[in-house]
Amino acid sequence: MGRAFVYVILGGGVAAGYAALEFSRRGVGPGELCIISEETVAPYERPALSKGFLLPEAPARLPAFHTCVGANDERLTPDWYKEHGIELVLGTRVKSADVRRKTLITAMGETISYEVLIVATGARALKLEEFGVKGSDAVNVCYLRNLADASRLVNVMQSCNDGNAVVIGGGYIGMECAAALVTNRIKVTMVFPEAHCMARLFTPKIADFYEGQYESKGVNFIKGTVLTSFENDSEGKVTAVILKDGTRVPTDMVVVGIGIRANTALFDGQLAIEKGGIKVNGRMQTSNSSVYGVGDVAAFPVKLFGSDIRRLEHVDSARKTAKHAVAGIMAPEKTADFDYLPFFYSRVFSFSWQFYGDNVGQVIHYGDFLGGKFGAYWLDKGRIIGAFLEGGNREEYEAIAKVVKRKTTIKDVSEVERRGLDYALRSSQQVLPESSGMIVERPMCNWHAAAGVAVAISISAFAFWYGRRRRRW
Incomplete structure (x- = not known):
């Protein structure tokens, strides 16, 4: 056969x-x-699973997010x-x-x-068992990698309204799921071994901003330690997590995001x-x-x-x-060799950031860390090789992408620090060749227009599936 x-x-x-x-x-x-x-x-757009799919109101569901709508293209x-x-x-x-x-x-x-x-x-998704922790098969322990995982997570969340959740991991999945849990009126404790969230990308200064925003919404951070075991009730449901430092955290559910x-x-x-x-x-x-x-x-x-x-x-x-x-x-x-500009982004609550390039070398922060529009450049051997921006618009994201793509030479570091985002805006005036391969986020479509009015500001960032303007991921 x-x-x-x-x-x-x-x-x-x-x-x-x-x-x-x-x-x-x-x-x-x-x-x-x-x-x-x-x-x-x-095939479908996986970013929906940690964003629109987890909304408590008008959530994203198939067939709305089959590929290739994430790139503002045909829905397959x-x-x-x-x-x-x-x-x-x-x-x-x-x-x-x-x-x-x-x-x-x-x-x-x-x-x-x-x-x-x-x-x-x-x-x-990496499982806790690979790190010596047993119990991932408990009914209220969730991972998030595919549609079945997301459906299970939604069911568990719905049974825990006004309850408590522990999120294991401070990366992409941990941060986006924590925001979704808060949106679903669940109290969240985040646990991770690093000194700050998104440690693979964020600088301590950038992380401080986002952690502060999460804390303002009731999220509790426990950093520098890891989960070692669970406490379970007679039905096998997790009732508390035990951390390496001895801390016991009562919970109604656990979300694990420790890498892939x-x-x-x-x-x-x-x-x-x-x-x-x-x-x-x-x-x-x-x-x-x-x-x-x-x-x-x-x-x-x-x-x-x-x-x-x-x-x-x-x-x-x-x-x-x-x-x-x-x-x-x-x-x-x-077909020439692939010329790719590494690109990462996320949206949580009312915040949205984009990053291009590599985050090594000297870091220059700029902007208003209190007002929520700020960024950073990474310099190596006198050239910009990475750039991050929170709260930008299309022109601004295009500008930071261009200076990274060109590896713009920096003659005066103090000037870059003083001018901040304006440095990228002015340095990006030269038009890039069409073959540059630069990737810039675009607006996406509105699949459920009526939902936008009903969704509170605290969850609007998750509702990009339902926003009134098209947004490219």
């Missing part, structure tokens, strides 16, 4: 949807392409795939892969062969692995010429960093690597 395709995308996350759209636009024929996914739904519903002759093989786990024979074997024993494979297997690990196991020993992911070249091609890697699983050369290999865990990277891989497959002679 088996099937054969010209192109197979393994994985059904964000990257798969964007790759499918690119294939369709480049003339892939009916029956030539299939997507294999363990999830039972067509299951019917779209049928109309374009693209086969969705959903609810299917691949148990083994043989890149030499160009075959995949599913858990049900079916053989699926291909001529070209795109590995878009993404990453999985790329899903490379199927290809260990078959493809080159680096930086925890599958190593690819500038066209997203792996060490096997018929296999490409995209999204969270791909470790690719970043020109901005001197072609240093990086694995970037962000939706923007997933979208852009997917499209570039398809370009490299369908038109290799016209």
